[in-house]
Amino acid sequence: MRGTQFNKATPEATLTLAGVKGVTKVVVTCSSNIADLNTIGVSVAGNAWGTETLGKEANVEKTFSGAAASGNLTIHMTIADKSVYVSKVTVTCDEAGTGDGGEVNPGGGDEGDSELDPDYEYSEPTVIWPTGEVGSNAPYSFVQNNIKVSTTIGGQADQYFGCNAGQQITFTAAQPIKAIAITGYVKQGFEASCDHGDIMYVDASEDAVEATPVLAILDVDSKSVTISCVKQLRCYVVQVYFEENPDIEGGGEGGDEDELDYTYEPTEKTSLDITFDAVEYEDYSFLGFPYVDMYFMSEDYEMELTAFAEAVPVTMIPVGTYEISDSYEEGTIEASPGGDYNYDYPSFVAADFEYDEEFGFWGYGAAYYLMSGTVTVAEDPAGVKVTVDAKSYNGSTVKGTFVGCPAGDEELLDGVNTVIAPSAPRDGKTLNNGRITIRKNGRNYTTAGLRLR
Secondary structure (H helix, E strand, O other), rough: OOOOOEEOOOOOOEEEEEEEEEEEEEEEEEEEEOOOEEEEEEEOOEEEEEEEEOEEEEEEEEEEEEEEEEEEEEEEEEEOOOEEEEEEEEEEEOOOOOOOOEEOOOOOOOOOOOOOOOOOOOHHHHHHHEOOEEEEEEEEEEEOEEEEEEEEEEEEEOOOEEOOOEEEEEEEEEHHHHEEEEEEEHHHHHOEEEEEOEEEEEOOOOOEEEEEEEEEOOOEEEEEEEEEOOEEEEEEEEEEOOOOOOOOOOOOOOOOOOOEOOOOOOOOOOEEEEEOOEEEEEEHHHOOOOOOOEEEEOOOOOEEEEEEEOOOOOOOOOEEEEEEEEEOOOOOEEEEEEEEEEEEOOEEEEEEEEEOOOEEEEEEEEEEEEEEEEEEEEEEOOOOEEEEEEEEEEEEEEEEEEEEEOOOHHHHHHOOOOOOOOOOOEEEEEEEEEEEEEEEEEEEEEOOOOOOO
16 A cells, blocks of 8 residues: 655644554554654553654654553654655554554544444435535545545645545445545546555546546445545545445546547637636645636636646736646646536636526536636736736637735735625526536536536
8 A cells, every 4th residue: 555645734743543452562664755854653542652753764664662552542743844654554462452463554444433323324325525614734534424534634625625645535434335436636647546445547647637537446345445645636526335336437547538629619709808806716836836726706707717836825826927828837827628528627718607597506508718818917906907818719809807806815915905705606406408407616516416517
């Protein structure tokens, strides 16, 4: 197994194995890529068994021992710089518990969880959605529909939850899981392994990928399954199966993703001149390269731009003029690679929103894929001024302007008292082409939880 990496984004980190019995020795196999700055230690039942400073070393065994003790076993780390990597923990006991000695999976095991109801009746599949909690670069856990989700280091947002590069995410139920299918997003270079079952995932060797599913595990046959991720994984919807494996189309390690095209853009050329009244942005540069996602909103249009640039407060990305390009070079705005049946990929403008009175559902019917032009970012007394002057795939002209403060940065502006609130989520249900679809957190899903256009 790959193990778990902890970096300086979380300077104090722990791994805990609850309820061990009669532990006398703990051997931690670990690595550090810098000398004399990071430490690792062990405590059992609240008793400290020592702390060691790590050298710049790989797969070294650190041994901790003490009088036989029962309770929680905790491995605690301080990461002053770079990272610490724990690949194996071997526990020796003198009575029943973890056994006479065994390897502990840093991501979890098959013993179930005391937070879960053992008599819960699961639906087929049982669906897990984002909770709406927001956070990043930290361990977290939650229980939804009697399934516990936990990560070593990860993040949550309104639209997703997931784990960071080099980290693990664990799904635990009160009865054996048969399969898991994750609709979501993976970063370029994504690879993964699991401790139970047969894993498959999309090919992200050339670019980041969103897919339904983006990852699936069949024949888990365990109450708990841990996924170890080389690059970031975001989960939009997770379907957990208990009776039988689902039919998975495409995907798989090295499998082909749906071909992208531009068929959802109107062929008739038009000129769009949009004044946006709200914007949100998210910084993904902690993944190892500068990358910022910006989402603009108005009454009739929504626009998503992604920039290969560092995030800065208020102006979102540094002041300047950015070319819309498919070069993926730093200092550019990403040109859209198109869309498929399920998704449109930035940068693009969503248009032709329609509202169904009966079901209270909003959805867009057209996408203008931005292929060339410029995005100019300038300081403004109100916060930032963003000016878009672009051409779409079919030759439409897209001009857009936003003046104001990004949501969440208002308090950083001196003398600005007006808060611009983001548009209210357009959630609800509608009957579309003979099937019911669900709108949640700005995204469309089937009743089974699969994301749609």
